[in-house]
Amino acid sequence: MTVDVAPADSPHIDEGASPRRGARLVGVLGQLGQLVAVLFAVSLLTFLLLDALPGSAVDARIGPLPNFSPEERAELVASMSKQLGLDKPLAWQYVIWVKNAFTGDFGLNYQGIEVRDVVGERLAPTLQLGIASIIISTVGALLISLLGFRTRWRALRAGIQGTATVLLVVPAFWLGLILVIIFAAELGWLPSAGYVSFSDDPGENLRFLVLPAVTLALPQLALFYRYLDAGLRDTSTAPFVTASRARGLSERGVAYRHILPNAILPTITVIGLVAGSLISGLVIVESVFSWPGLGLLLVDSVKAKDYNTVAAIVLLTAFAYVVVAFMVDVAYRLLDPRTRRQS
Numbered sequence: 001m002t003v004d005v006a007p008a009d010s011p012h013i014d015e016g017a018s019p020r021r022g023a024r025l026v027g028v029l030g031q032l033g034q035l036v037a038v039l040f041a042v043s044l045l046t047f048l049l050l051d052a053l054p055g056s057a058v059d060a061r062i063g064p065l066p067n068f069s070p071e072e073r074a075e076l077v078a079s080m081s082k083q084l085g086l087d088k089p090l091a092w093q094y095v096i097w098v099k100n101a102f103t104g105d106f107g108l109n110y111q112g113i114e115v116r117d118v119v120g121e122r123l124a125p126t127l128q129l130g131i132a133s134i135i136i137s138t139v140g141a142l143l144i145s146l147l148g149f150r151t152r153w154r155a156l157r158a159g160i161q162g163t164a165t166v167l168l169v170v171p172a173f174w175l176g177l178i179l180v181i182i183f184a185a186e187l188g189w190l191p192s193a194g195y196v197s198f199s200d201d202p203g204e205n206l207r208f209l210v211l212p213a214v215t216l217a218l219p220q221l222a223l224f225y226r227y228l229d230a231g232l233r234d235t236s237t238a239p240f241v242t243a244s245r246a247r248g249l250s251e252r253g254v255a256y257r258h259i260l261p262n263a264i265l266p267t268i269t270v271i272g273l274v275a276g277s278l279i280s281g282l283v284i285v286e287s288v289f290s291w292p293g294l295g296l297l298l299v300d301s302v303k304a305k306d307y308n309t310v311a312a313i314v315l316l317t318a319f320a321y322v323v324v325a326f327m328v329d330v331a332y333r334l335l336d337p338r339t340r341r342q343s
Contacts, residue, residue, distance in 0.1 A: 042318040106312040126293030136217035141224035167222035176215040176288040193290040212289040231263030272328030276321035
């Protein structure tokens, strides 16, 4: 019997490595294609809906002008329509807007200011408020979920669950007004509305940030808690948890080393989806607290029929949502070994 032995220095070829790499590359390209398709669909839909709104965008910009004759007003309308590109066919307006958007040029707003400058100025307050609310809600949901999971007091657990249910159904504007009445009007601890830049006065910036951030964070905290609490209870009955207890591990070690890492995975998706769609909550909260972010700018732009600014904000929001969803998928692959084996 003859045994063929490969030379010691011959390279080992993993026949499955190349297909796996190809599958991962196809998956990444597919996600990038979905990103482009979503942005295109959102931009087109937004453009068409804004154009379908009643009234003329030019009339909304120039106002009533009672001292102008009909001829002077018509001349002004024609001049402004040409300046804003509204005299061209609708399809051509969209093509021009998309072409310019790729270079970061979203045109002028109704005041004649570059949209990218206006949006860029409002972006920092929105990011600060959004990040602060996500941090508060995530950390709070984690602590409260672990407290409710490990406590032996049924009354405490029931109280946490009841409070979470109430926070899920309470409207954000009502919650914000209640917080203003308690902490601003009655106690006088915090300002009721306004904004101070962090670079101008960090302390005042944080004082103005507390109420809007907590208002935005509390419903998110309740949502994250519901998912995390369900994950903790489902994972606690898994066979590997029973085996860990049989090996003599303490309940604290089992909870933090085995149950929590597995139970938190579904909640990561929810956090990512909420972070990507924060603009809906920001519109209400920023309006209540006069916070000069993208949400308040969106409301003002819709009232003024400022198509360029509205489209820029919506497109930016859609881009953020898709990017966050992509990051969540990457986080899943890093945290869950089962997804790495399948790729």
